[in-house]
Amino acid sequence: MADMQQLYDAVLNGDANLARSVTEKAIEDGFPPKDLLDSYMIPAMDEVGRLFEEDEYFVPELLISARAMKSALEILRPLLAEGGVEPVGKVAIGTVKGDLHDIGKNLVAAMLEGGGFEVIDLGVDVGPEKFIAAVKEKGVQVVAMSALLTTTMPSMKTTLQEIQAAGIRDQVKVMVGGAPVTERYASEIGADAYSDNASAAVTIARSFVNG
Ligand code: B12
Incomplete structure (x- = not known):
């Protein structure tokens, strides 16, 4: 089973390879793509934003987290589109x-x-x-x-x-x-x-x- 906490941590720590591999494994294991996004990836990016606002993260950390998020999103995007998940806006x-x-x-x-x-x-x-x-x-x-x-x-x-x-x-x-x-x-x-x-x-x- 994919360890979903690893996905959260991978985005938070900006580990793009891990974010990708956990996402791939999670999809194989049958996790709904929207749950991956809503329960792990978005909360991790929210935490990145909070750390940035508190001066614990700086632009380089934002960039590497954003890159990790992007690489996992590349896998999810076509699946989300198929599933008809509505974007926030x-x-x-x-x-x-x-x-x-x-x-x-x-x-x-x-x-x-x-x-x-x-x-x-x-x-x-x-x-x-x-x-x-x-x-x-x-x-x-x-x-x-x-x-x-x-x-x-x-x-x-x-x-x-x-x-x-x-x-x-x-x-x-x-x-x-x-x-x-x-x-x-x-x-x-x-x-x-x-x-x-x-x-x-x-x-x-x-x-x-x-x-
Ligand atoms: C990297 C860089 C370049 C790279 C750009 C590469 C790229 N793909 O972007 C290159 C080498 C191409 C470049 C070219 C030039 N550059 Co330049 N460049 C920079 C540099 C070093 C960093 C900019 C950067 O990426 N910062 C990091 C990002 C993350 O910060 P940011 O963009 O501000 O974004 C943050 C916020 O502002 C905000 N934000 C940004 N956009 C938005 C939008 C919305 C809606 C919201 C809500 C928030 C938001 O969120 C971001 C993240 O927190 C700056 C110096 C500096 N320290 O700022 C000079 C600088 C911006 N460049 C400058 C100049 C003069 C030029 C050139 C004219 C140089 C030349 N003579 O050719 C050319 C212009 C080319 C052109 N037509 O655009 C000057 C501008 C001076 C001025 N006051 O106008 C600067 C300030 C350097 C300096 N001190 O002289 N540049």
């Missing part, structure tokens, strides 16, 4: 136009996936039209924008203005982040939320979809 995330930094964005995306969200990753150098298309065509409830350059932060403002101009501002919540972005800037440009870290992004997204 849908988020479109991207690094804004002109900006190629994606480490923080990927971390936010992985934490959101870990939190049960379906994440549409639009990549880097993402112009307003792609965010707008994700809202219109994929029905995302949350748009998450990342910027690492002071010169690309205005793209966040432009994207928000274009979302407004497209008449879909009331269909979507917008959160922003990235090293140079501040709470003040977020409120100046009319974003709904700002956070300086990936784990708080999950709490914010949950609050958005739960009303």
